[in-house]
Amino acid sequence: MRGLVLYGLVLCLANSAWAQTPDTILLNGKIVTLDARSTIAPALAIDEGRITSVGSSDDIRKLAGPATRVIDLRGRTVIPGLIDSHLHAIRAALSFSTEVNWIGARSLEEALGRIRAASRTMKPGSWLIVAGGWNVQQFEENRRPTQAELTAVAPNNPVYVQLGYGWAMLNPLAHKALAISSEGDLPAGGRFERDANGALTGAVTGAQNAIVSLFDRLPKPTFAEQVDGTKAFFRELNRLAMTGAGDPGGNNLTATDYQALFKVWRDRAMTVRVTYTLNGQTPGKEFEELRDLTGLLPMGFGDDMLRFNGLGERITVAMNNNNAPSQADTEAYYRIVKWAAERGMSLTMHWGNDASVDHLLSIFERVNKEIPIAPLRWSIAHLNDASIESLRRMKALGVGWTMQDAMYFGGEQFVKQAGAEAARRTPPVETARKMGVVVGAGTDAHRVASYNPFTALQWLLDSKTVGGVVMRGPEEIPSRLDALRFYTLGSAWFSFDEDVRGSLEAGKLADLAVLSDDYTTIPVEKIGALESVLTMVGGKIVYAASPFSGLEKTP
């Protein structure tokens, strides 16, 4: 009996000593905490994945024990890990190790060079696929590649280069491999592109669905490649200071496609926290599909690394990019989202234009009369030209806004269509913030945009398209810290996580990035080139570069 009591006492002492001694401390830095007072602190302590205290380097140093890992930041800036609230991460990850990436290439020559390099490192004859994430204005040459150029850099490989969802160039080997010899061989709605003289260019264009279906015909990476791709993509995101993503499903993504992610999760190899929502995929069958998929998947199921977060960004195919839905389309949609509300599900719905968003908001308002949706944190994605009236309705419903840097690639087109005056407030991020609408930042990568959060942060602050056109006026330019808040606390809100991540405060998860340069003071035009030199997820180092390379345990 006495022995037991003593044993208990020793355990208790050991426990309390353990709790007081951090496993890691960061000292001598410039830690942008994003707490309510915008505190910049020199140091913080971490224990068992969470931040235990934030303070001066002297105070934090005193907490260290003999086993504490001490990281001297040498004046570097630390930010909360970035969270993209609308990133097609699961899909991008599947093919990340087997695709050629044109993201950030400043010239077509550089981009073509990446295909040439891949043709040398990948297996002979393998497909070289650029799935998107680039546009013409990013290139000095300001044009798309020709078929001859693709053939010249990779004469022995089938090559496929997709631009957004409207155009894909295939070299002759790719046409042959897909058995496309006439327009009749293309998916419905697709056609061959012709130049001014009527000659075939080698590209396929036409309806978005045609390009989506064409992409589906490309060979899929093997399961092992998908797992490798997933880990490699998450590491790439870690390199860019990212520690979280909200995945909105999307085209070309079936239940089978989630298995690589699930394996990485089971293997405890996730280095980005993913919350995901599910889409209806089959026209007219969406309700059955979503009921089946979620029958054993309650809202919020999962853990800190991977969690189910409801429905969207597409609920029904009929309401997808539909500016004039019929009564039947609207009713079918209403039935599903009301059912989702009854089951406590969150939901995100993408919508292109403010002019027609009344169709969506009216449905949300109708559901809200029966079941209050504010606690469910529904959201609208995109809506770049959101009007004050729409934002007011969103605010009244408690609906958030996931906003992306679509104008970085699409700004020139927007100015052409809507005019410079409309562009001055597109997207109206400051108006939304001041009205109290929750704004989450992101990219919508990787088909239609780059996943680089620093590209998006720079664009938030200078409002320049990739081609250099300035759109938003100063009244819609956030402060640097508010832009960062959109990308951290703002994005965290959509998965009910703003109390556990998104800022660096005691009690929160230790998700953070040490930056290559000082985000708060460098010229705005340099923000796009920032990277992380040390990224932690739950206090674990998931990425390290010079001068911190030595801290990463290589497996």
Ligand SMILES: [Zn+2]
């Ligand atoms: Zn999207």
